[in-house]
Amino acid sequence: MESSARGRVLWDGMARSFKPYANASSAVLLACPLIGCARSAAPSFEIAGAYFPAWMFCALFGIIVAAGARAVFVAGGLSSVLPYQLFVCSSIGLIFALSLWLIQFS
Numbered sequence: 001m002e003s004s005a006r007g008r009v010l011w012d013g014m015a016r017s018f019k020p021y022a023n024a025s026s027a028v029l030l031a032c033p034l035i036g037c038a039r040s041a042a043p044s045f046e047i048a049g050a051y052f053p054a055w056m057f058c059a060l061f062g063i064i065v066a067a068g069a070r071a072v073f074v075a076g077g078l079s080s081v082l083p084y085q086l087f088v089c090s091s092i093g094l095i096f097a098l099s100l101w102l103i104q105f106s
Contacts, residue, residue, distance in 0.1 A: 065093045
């Protein structure tokens with residue numbers, strides 16, 4: 001048997017074995033992009049004619065708080081003692097960003 005013919009026979013056999021699942025899996029894959037769609041609009045702000053989602057402002061607030069925490073650690077001399085400063089400052093920023101999101105938009 002020629003290699004291309006043998007490959008075609010194997011491919012046809014695999015296609016037949018997966019055929020019952022083709023409709024269900026394609027329906028799930030096609031529905032995945034629609035998960036974020038909802039009737040209510042996401043909280044957003046209009047600045048200069050463009051709409052910015054509220055999570056961007058919360059993220060910006062968290063970045064500013066994390067940078068401020070880093071400045072406080074350096075000014076207080078805690079940066080020489082504190083291990084994993086990147087993770088600590090990032091966690092502080094994340095906590096403040098998520099707290100702002102919960103307070104403002106929940």
